Amino acid sequence: MVTERVKEGFAEGVATAPARRPSRLKKRIKGSVTGWLFILPMVFGICVFTLYPIIQSLYYSFYDYNMTSRFDFVGLGNYIEIFSGDSDMPKVMANTLLFALVNIPVTLCGSYLLALFLNANLKGIKAFRVLFYLPCTMPAIVSGIVWSYIMRYNVETPGLFNQMLAAVGLPMSRFFYADNFSAVASIVLMNLWSLGGGTIIWLAQFKNIPRQLYEAAEIDGAGAVRRFFSITLPMSTPMVFYNLITNFIVTLQFNGTLTFAPNTGAGNGNATLMFGLKIYLEAFRRTNMGYACALAWVLVVAVGLVTALLFKTNKWVQYDN
Amino acid sequence: MKKILCAALALVLSVGLFSACRPKIIQKPDTDYDVNIDIASDTEGTLRILVPTTDGGMEEGYIEALIPGFNELFPKVEIQLDRRAISDDRYMETISSAISSGEVPDLFYTNTVYYYYLVAENCIISLEPYYAAEQARYNETGGQEGLSLDADYYTEFFDMSTYDGNRYVVPRSMDSVVTYYNTEMLADAGINVKTDERLQSTEENPFTWNDLVSLCEEMSDYLVSAEGQQKYPLGYALQADLDWEAVFNAIMVSYGSQAFDEEGNVAIDSEATTAMATMLRNLYEDGGDYRIVRSSTSGSSFANGRVAFHFSSSGPASMALNAGVNGKFDALPFPLILDEDAGLTNPAIGCGFAGWGISSLADETTRDLAWQFLKYMISYDGQQALINAGMATPSIRIDLAEGKTWSKGYSDINLDAWLQWRDYKVSSKFFITQDPSATFDIYSALQNFMRNLVDPGLTGATTPRSVEMCIAICEEDLTEAIA
Numbered sequence: 001m002v003t004e005r006v007k008e009g010f011a012e013g014v015a016t017a018p019a020r021r022p023s024r025l026k027k028r029i030k031g032s033v034t035g036w037l038f039i040l041p042m043v044f045g046i047c048v049f050t051l052y053p054i055i056q057s058l059y060y061s062f063y064d065y066n067m068t069s070r071f072d073f074v075g076l077g078n079y080i081e082i083f084s085g086d087s088d089m090p091k092v093m094a095n096t097l098l099f100a101l102v103n104i105p106v107t108l109c110g111s112y113l114l115a116l117f118l119n120a121n122l123k124g125i126k127a128f129r130v131l132f133y134l135p136c137t138m139p140a141i142v143s144g145i146v147w148s149y150i151m152r153y154n155v156e157t158p159g160l161f162n163q164m165l166a167a168v169g170l171p172m173s174r175f176f177y178a179d180n181f182s183a184v185a186s187i188v189l190m191n192l193w194s195l196g197g198g199t200i201i202w203l204a205q206f207k208n209i210p211r212q213l214y215e216a217a218e219i220d221g222a223g224a225v226r227r228f229f230s231i232t233l234p235m236s237t238p239m240v241f242y243n244l245i246t247n248f249i250v251t252l253q254f255n256g257t258l259t260f261a262p263n264t265g266a267g268n269g270n271a272t273l274m275f276g277l278k279i280y281l282e283a284f285r286r287t288n289m290g291y292a293c294a295l296a297w298v299l300v301v302a303v304g305l306v307t308a309l310l311f312k313t314n315k316w317v318q319y320d321n
Numbered sequence: 322m323k324k325i326l327c328a329a330l331a332l333v334l335s336v337g338l339f340s341a342c343r344p345k346i347i348q349k350p351d352t353d354y355d356v357n358i359d360i361a362s363d364t365e366g367t368l369r370i371l372v373p374t375t376d377g378g379m380e381e382g383y384i385e386a387l388i389p390g391f392n393e394l395f396p397k398v399e400i401q402l403d404r405r406a407i408s409d410d411r412y413m414e415t416i417s418s419a420i421s422s423g424e425v426p427d428l429f430y431t432n433t434v435y436y437y438y439l440v441a442e443n444c445i446i447s448l449e450p451y452y453a454a455e456q457a458r459y460n461e462t463g464g465q466e467g468l469s470l471d472a473d474y475y476t477e478f479f480d481m482s483t484y485d486g487n488r489y490v491v492p493r494s495m496d497s498v499v500t501y502y503n504t505e506m507l508a509d510a511g512i513n514v515k516t517d518e519r520l521q522s523t524e525e526n527p528f529t530w531n532d533l534v535s536l537c538e539e540m541s542d543y544l545v546s547a548e549g550q551q552k553y554p555l556g557y558a559l560q561a562d563l564d565w566e567a568v569f570n571a572i573m574v575s576y577g578s579q580a581f582d583e584e585g586n587v588a589i590d591s592e593a594t595t596a597m598a599t600m601l602r603n604l605y606e607d608g609g610d611y612r613i614v615r616s617s618t619s620g621s622s623f624a625n626g627r628v629a630f631h632f633s634s635s636g637p638a639s640m641a642l643n644a645g646v647n648g649k650f651d652a653l654p655f656p657l658i659l660d661e662d663a664g665l666t667n668p669a670i671g672c673g674f675a676g677w678g679i680s681s682l683a684d685e686t687t688r689d690l691a692w693q694f695l696k697y698m699i700s701y702d703g704q705q706a707l708i709n710a711g712m713a714t715p716s717i718r719i720d721l722a723e724g725k726t727w728s729k730g731y732s733d734i735n736l737d738a739w740l741q742w743r744d745y746k747v748s749s750k751f752f753i754t755q756d757p758s759a760t761f762d763i764y765s766a767l768q769n770f771m772r773n774l775v776d777p778g779l780t781g782a783t784t785p786r787s788v789e790m791c792i793a794i795c796e797e798d799l800t801e802a803i804a
Contacts, residue, residue, distance in 0.1 A: 052341075069346050285410065285761065
């Protein structure tokens with residue numbers, strides 16, 4: 001009986017429905033066309049300004065390309081050169097790692113402590129918040145120039161820091177002009193200038209911590225230190241993790257020395273030559289675009305690996321309230 | 322079937338994408354091509370001329386001064402200025418960006434150092450066919466038309482842009498290093514600028530390096546005296562601009578020192594280099610608290626009146642803009658490094674050019690129009706227009722340069738200082754045996770060498786490095802630059 005009815009229904013369907021039912025793909029496209037139209041400008045922008053250059057740089061990394069008259073296929077030659085032939089690379093790696101090791105903890109801890117201070121309920125604290133954030137509104141090139149004046153090493157017209165050193169009877173420092181660790185330390189010192197940027201993110205996170213937790217802790221007799229270690233710090237670990245990753249990526253790509261350090265940013269004795277700057281110098285100063293692209297891809301892989309490692313070890317991050 | 326279709330589509334898309342990624346590159350242009358020097362005056366066209374934005378608008382001002390006169394000849398040709406940042410550090414970046422973006426000027430601004438990059442990267446064309454056609458026309462018409470470099474111009478400045486036997490750039494003027502001196506400072510030090518024989522420059526009594534050193538030592542004695550310290554605190558004797566290639570190249574050539582040998586191998590470590598470096602280091606050390614010599618990249622600042630001698634190629638009109646020295650300076654040629662006892666018999670004076678070359682990507686008509694523009698630039702009228710626009714260096718034309726019309730209002734200055742000793746003038750060629758991408762790294766290596774010798778503080782050294790160490794560092798830097 002059932003079979004008969006099914007047969008009838010089938011026969012009816014064949015007789016009354018269109019020749020073919022719309023496929024699932026067509027249905028999905030029809031259902032999502034409006035959405036696609038909404039995101040089309042963004043998709044187009046990403047394809048043209050992000051995806052295409054990424055593919056292009058990968059393509060160039062296999063060529064000896066000087067941007068004017070030479071475009072020769074070299075296979076993995078550029079990559080081999082990075083790891084075996086480029087005499088700058090040991091110095092570049094050492095400087096970059098040293099900078100990362102010093103800069104990331106200093107800026108993370110510095111901005112965190114500053115945020116704790118700015119989060120306090122004190123009179124006039126809003127003015128301090130504005131003051132600390134103001135340097136971030138200054139373009140990087142301007143702050144680079146300002147800092148090159150502040151740290152200027154010149155017997156006749158010393159910069160502000162050297163004037164201060166001289167005032168207390170200390171010898172002048174070469175800062176960016178030094179050919180040793182002092183040059184990298186000067187950059188770390190300079191980066192403290194823009195701590196306010198990171199502070200904003202911390203403050204936002206602090207505001208998200210439920211007040212009830214603090215109230216409950218206070219009722220239980222927890223002091224300020226206990227509240228910090230038991231509530232504030234654990235509750236801000238997601239942002240610590242976020243800041244750690246973004247700081248790490250930004251630090252590895254750092255090329256700010258270009259605007260103030262001698263020797264086209266590489267410093268004396270290549271003291272400030274780091275990975276980001278090396279890519280820039282190879283691409284535009286030596287016009288080795290193919291090699292620069294290969295360097296960029298090595299950096300991408302390195303950043304990807306370290307980020308993956310950080311994600312694998314993020315058990316200390318407390319995502320739950 | 323679907324999978325195969327998808328794979329094929331992916332393959333086609335990938336091939337298409339990679340094809341789109343493939344950049345345009347410039348092929349080597351022909352050095353022998355047909356030229357037309359009889360362009361009709363009603364020819365229509367546009368000329369894009371590269372001008373630097375980093376020189377305070379100087380070159381732009383010169384081009385703008387040429388436009389009205391050129392438009393009288395070719396009223397339907399529009400001149401567009403292609404303003405770009407141009408400096409030693411950024412020249413290659415600027416040019417390669419222009420080419421890779423397809424926004425290529427028809428006339429490339431260039432100079433003694435930059436031109437090599439343009440030629441080696443096929444960016445500009447040989448001008449020999451134009452020179453030959455113009456010379457032929459000049460001969461046919463008995464000098465009424467055409468152009469004869471030999472007859473009317475300082476040819477050595479045209480020859481400076483030679484590569485593989487072809488000339489590539491038309492210089493707008495001649496740049497030659499001279500020695501400025503501060504007449505007031507010298508007079509304060511008791512040196513009579515009118516009668517002191519060391520401050521003369523004649524065939525029989527040339528102004529030599531030894532004269533300069535002797536004068537600097539006297540000056541230094543004055544500067545450390547109580548009177549000198551009171552009047553010129555932080556004054557010093559010689560701002561040598563030793564990190565400027567026109568200066569250090571001339572000194573190196575005079576001593577027989579060279580960065581690379583004919584085969585392109587690093588050859589900086591030599592007896593000649595050691596002798597030169599020792600001489601410079603001695604000058605630095607002899608100065609004591611008031612050092613005699615300083616290197617500086619500050620160009621023609623003349624230390625704002627605090628220095629007695631200063632090497633520069635700027636004309637007097639430019640120098641007079643400096644309030645610290647206006648009205649109290651004169652000039653001598655670059656000092657000849659001559660000392661037969663020490664085997665120094667081949668003096669050199671640094672010189673160079675700034676000018677324009679024609680793009681190899683310009684089409685035939687544009688190329689011919691570009692040539693007409695360059696020809697107008699070095700014509701009598703064109704050079705007059707540049708002089709009226711404030712060109713502070715001597716004209717490339719013999720008649721205008723020797724007539725002293727290139728520096729109006731400064732006839733009391735020794736203008737011969739720029740023209741004397743033509744045979745000794747040399748331009749910088751120390752990078753010519755190397756790949757053009759190494760040019761600026763080589764330049765930096767030699768700059769640092771000079772700074773290490775006379776301004777160790779600038780190079781990060783806590784104590785002055787020995788001469789041997791300076792040479793070793795330079796050798797290492799040069800090797801790295803060409804690696």
